[in-house]
Amino acid sequence: MTSTARLYTPAAVISVLGLIALPVGLVLVAFAQELSQLTATQLRNFAAAPGLSQATLYSLLLAALAPLFACYLALAVSAGAVQRTPVWLSPLLSMPHLAFAVGLVFLFSPGGWLVRAMHGVSGAFAIPPDWAFLPERSLPTLFTVLLLKEVPFLVLMIHSACSQLPVERYRQVGQSLGYSRTTVWWQVVVPELLRRLTLPMAAVIVYSVSVVDIPLLVGPNVPGILAQEVFSWQQDFAPDAATHALLGSVLLLSLTLCLLGLNRLHHPFYRWALVRVWRRGLTAPGILRQLGRGGMGVARLWLPLMVAMTLAMLTALVLWSMASGWFYPQWLPDSLSVALWRREWGYIWPIVWTTLLIAIPCACVALVAALVCLEVQNKQRWPQWLVLLALLVPQLPLVVGWQYSASAYHLTPHVGWVFWAHCVFAFPYAYLVVAGDYQRYDRHWLLVGQSLGYSPLKCWFTLMLPMLRRPVLYGWVIAFSVSVAQYLPTQMLGAGRVVTVTTEAVSVSSGGDRQLLSFYALWQFILPLIALLLVAAYLALVSRRRNA
Amino acid sequence: MLELQHVAIVRAGQTLLEVPELSVAAGKVGMIMGPSGSGKSTLLLWLLGQAPEAFDITGSLRLNGEPMTHQSVSERRIGMMFQSALLFPHMTVEQNLFFALPKQSAYRTKAARTERVGSLLAAVELSDKAKTMPGTLSGGERARIALLRALINEPKALLLDEPFAALDLHRREEVRQWTFAQIAQWQIPALLVSHDLDDRPAHTQQCGPLLTIANGVAQCSTHA
Structure with missing residues (x-):
């Protein structure tokens, strides 16, 4: 030794x-x-807990869809350049989820900056709308926060995985066979990447299942997502609360195991779908291709959008912390102090x-x-x-x-x-x-x-x-x-x-x-x-x- | 003098390479040729003291009569050059050479170190590159600094693992002759792995044994 x-x-x-x-x-x-x-009665009481099935469904939807969307957005963002890890990743990664969520709400909630700006420009929204962009507390808001915040992490993981693959060679060979760089990326590189992303995706799924502080701030309430409910049971002193928290944790673990199982199937399913497309010589319908091109365009804009959004969030947080009176629909606070x-x-x-x-x-x-x-x-x-x-x-x-x-x-x-x-x-x-x-x-x-x-x-x-x-x-x-x-x-x-x-x-x-x-x-x-x-x-x- | 005896490289129970005997005298360049995957580079790594873990290697190595087989890389004092120059990218050319100066030597003071490195760089006409970062050097300059770094450490032997392969034809000949001249000047035995017979020294008196590997057996001969 x-x-x-x-x-x-x-x-x-x-x-x-x-x-x-x-x-x-x-x-x-x-x-x-x-x-x-545990006793059978305790189990029955837990199963009958109000809002349990809805909370479980929320968690399932959130933890299945937010990581999946984040994964494909990160893949689209990375399609442009994977030669070196972008320097902007670290600032985006280091921003805490909670501050990001608060900033996002300040920008896009019904009383947020964007609605105020629209009122200033067009006179619309004289009172804060119920539906505009992101409600202050809802599943879509929570979904958006998790989706946007996980993309930088997955981009980092994609860059790390790409360093183990001859991506540029694949592209050169693909282009010599008449395919575009984008087609080679999605049909040759991505199947390889998805296999290597199984573990990072598992981490994102697990985080989405069990996150508590973000749902407490921007997530739905009564009921919240399952993790929120378990947390509130754990903090509660009611007779059944401790057992509910224990069984809720077990349910959360079971949910996680199911989602991790699905995550393992993601990569084989993508390959299977791709092979079917090749075998049948299918081409995507025109509208889908247009959508795909539009999506790639948005992905290319993701970095400037994220940077602009982060700066706007920082500004909004600073202004709110110093605002002495900032009532709707004012664009800026009355005065700063x-x-x-x-x-x-x-x-x-x-x-x-x-x-x-x-x-x-x-x-x-x-x-x-x-x-x-x-x-x-x-x-x-x-x-x-x-x-x-x-x-x-x-x-x-x-x-x-x-x-x-x-x-x-x-x-x-x-x-x-x-x-x-x-x-x-x-x-x-x-x-x-x-x-x-x-x-x-x-x-x-x-x-x-x-x-x-x-x-x-x-x-x-x-x-x-x-x-x-x-x-x-x-x-x-x-x-x-x-x-x-x-x-x-x-x-x-x-x-x-x-x-x-x-x-x-x-x-x-x-x-x-x-x-x-x-x-x-x-x-x-x-x-x-x-x-x-x-x-x-x-x-x-x-x-x-x-x-x- | 570098001497090898009864060296066998075994992988997963199969003998990859056997070298019954090989000796290279000071100032001479021994050469190893063989197909890819025949164990040439593994042999060099074993000589350096860092055999890959997947291999079971037996045999003996002596340098100037001293047994080396059980010594670590840092104790052996064998210089190594790879296909890539591997200059430390966070150090200037001068710092790369400072790093290689022997610790227990006359170069303890900064003045002595600076003088030694300066004189060596001047001798190879690279004085103007002393404060340069390796990333800005040409391939030929990088190869020459890498060799200088290995030599300034006063090694007992030098191992060269296809050090000219990455150079273009013009620079290759220039660096090759310069390298062999340095080996002759410093009077150390060198062992060169290459696919190209043209990589051997031009002067036959500097040529050491030629080890040709075929079907896992190394045959030793003198250069033609």
Whole structure:
């Protein structure tokens, strides 16, 4: 065993035990114990719970369709260029879902900026319409948030998968046979990509099934989606609530398993459909082709649209947080003031501090664990699903299981548990961001370094790490952003004693005070943005020094 | 002197390559030729100390009479050049050479290091490239800096895995002759893997043994 392997293997074992085996193992044990004490009456009561079937249907629709649409949009976006990972991905990835959802509502809700702008231009909508664009709380709004927010992640995964395929050769061969680049993309490259996207798609599906903070803000209520209902049962002190939460978690897990099964069939189904089309010599009807061309055009506009939308969201959040009186249908606030900022500053500062105290070390732990696992994977072929297990198990049952374990072992809520839970969820994202470049790295460089007399560890630090500076630092930013955005583990394992900008933003959202909500959503937006800007500035400085 | 004895490369129970004996004297260039997949590059990696895990390799390697078989890559002090120059892209040309200077040597002070690197770059007429990033160099310049980097480390032997294959015909001949001149000047044994018999040194007195691989057996002969 080399000195590097002697160092990496124990670190990898600690990472796997602490961030994969322990969290999943605890849940399995806790659920087994709790389920063994159930009675038939409790099961009947759960089945008769009001809104259960509707909530399940909502979850099923949401988690089946939003990832699917996001997948094809990401494929269409990536059809243009896959040679290098776009630099704009990291800013879009690092933006927390919650801040994105709040921003989207401020732009497209019936009382949002777009409707106000239309009133200003045409005089329409003298009162906020019921139907316009995205209602403040509805399944379509939740669907739109999840769809738009998952596209950057899937684009990143597509770029990573494309680096393992001779995409340009496929296109050249296809074009020499008379096919367009777009046809070659959808008929030759995409079937290969879909197979490689099974795991990232599974992660997106699992997230869509179990997300709670976004539905609490923009999702339907009474009933909400299943995860929302389970969360509210878990927070409730009614006699049946705990059993409902347990059985709801099991139902959520079963739903996830069904969707993951369907996800596995996605790639073979696409191939099967494609072969049928080829065999029969079918061509799409004219209108469908027109729609396809239109769709590709929209996909090409996706980046500028997303950038424009993100900037508009940021502006809307800033304006709302400073608005003193901004009534419909005014295009801009009556006046701007920093009164809210001044009033809330003393309160938010400790919350920001707590958020940073958890997120900064959490991102470091997640990144180190990801690097260690990637290094060990280079020698020993660990299956990737094992490393990504925390992404493949719905967050809500996982956290509910940890709560049961904590109560079984008489562990009091503590910031330490929150930190550990954040690490569990940040680690797979850090891994996914770094993995593509890490696995593509030409290890002959390390061999050259060693042949010059340096130890493998020294070569790793002086050669590999500086060469992978960009993905490693972006991996840190994404892990930091994931930690900042954690709601469920913070709320449930911290039992309200650990308050971060995310838990506070969700908490103030129920009050309906737009000004206060925008203030906290802005902070949730700003923290990862600052981290991202610092990393981007550092990388620019290094690049400038190198080119000087 | 680089000496190999009874080397066998086995993969999944099947012998891929056997080399009964091979020795290359200081300043000479031994050459290995054989079809793709015959184990040439695997043999070089084993000599370097990093045999791929899928292979089971036995045999002995001695450098200047000293057994090397059980030493790690960093302990062996064998220089290596691949088809790609593999200059470290985050370091300037000068920093690539600084990195390669032996640690326990006379070049501990910055002045001594700068002088050594400067004089070597001047000798190969690349002084103006000292502060340049590798990405801006031509293929021929990259190959020459890569060789210089391997040589400045004062290796006991040099392994060349098709180092000229990526160069165009014009530069190929120029870099090839320059490389062999450096090997003769530094007086180290070198082993070259190539598909092209034209890659052997032009002066027959610099030619080491020629190892031809056919059907998994290496036959050693002197260059014609």
